[in-house]
Amino acid sequence: MQNNIHLKWMLDCDSSLKTIPSIIDNLCQPSNKIVRLDLSAVPFEANARELLVNAIGRKLLACARDNQISHENPLLVFIDESHQFLNKSIGDEISKMNLTAFGDIAKEGRKYGLNVVIATQRPRDIPEDVLSQIGTLIVHRLTNEKDQDIVKKAVGSIDNRSAAFLPVLGQGEALLLGIDFPFPMKVKMKTPDTKPSSRSASFSTVWKVSS
Helix, strand or coil: CCCCCCCHHHHHCCCCCCHHHHHHHHCCCCCCCCCCCCCCCCCCHHHHHHHHHHHHHHHHHHHHHCCCCCCCCCEEEEECCHHHCCCEEECCCCCCEEECHHHHHHHHHHHHCEEEEECCCCHHHCCHHHHCCCCEEEECCCCCHHHHHHHHHHHCCCCHHHHCCHHHCCCCEEEEEECCCCCCEEEECCCCCCCCCCCCCCHHHHHHHHC
16 A cells, blocks of 8 residues: 555555544444534545545445444445445455445445445446345436346336336436336426536537637
8 A cells, every 4th residue: 555656645644543443443332323424535546545444334334243343233335326336356366355344334334234235327337136135226217228127127017008107207217116116106306405516517608708
């Protein structure tokens, strides 16, 4: 790590190698109701984000197995852009390393009181054995046929009529699917008070001004 400019920051900010582990340990404390981890400052290079998130996942699962997380003291973990972290492999053929922590949590964490909510725009990149463990799906518009097929397989109970909605759902619309719903339910999400910064660039406006 010391020789890798993209990982060296972990040592620079934690020369004793105790600060970061202590932060991860604190995630398992009962006093924590909501913990938000912002990885925007962690570089993409050298798989730094994937390694850090996998380390956090391994620690959480270890806490759950050690009864620090339980049904009396449950923990719900939300993972955005989850396709970047679930069952990823890094390295080459010789030094390949599988990052399976959150995949393992999805498959076995529930029995310990450790649950996971995964969000992704690429269901096809989520391992099927992981997706099949998710009890409830909130599915927004999916135009990619592979994504649609993955969702159909994961749910199993969706009929062709309901599946036909997947590529034509409007903005803010979604289908609720899963074991808690006897049939797929179409819902409209409430617009947040503070709109997210997710708009696309308006090329026509920019080009018009430029000309």
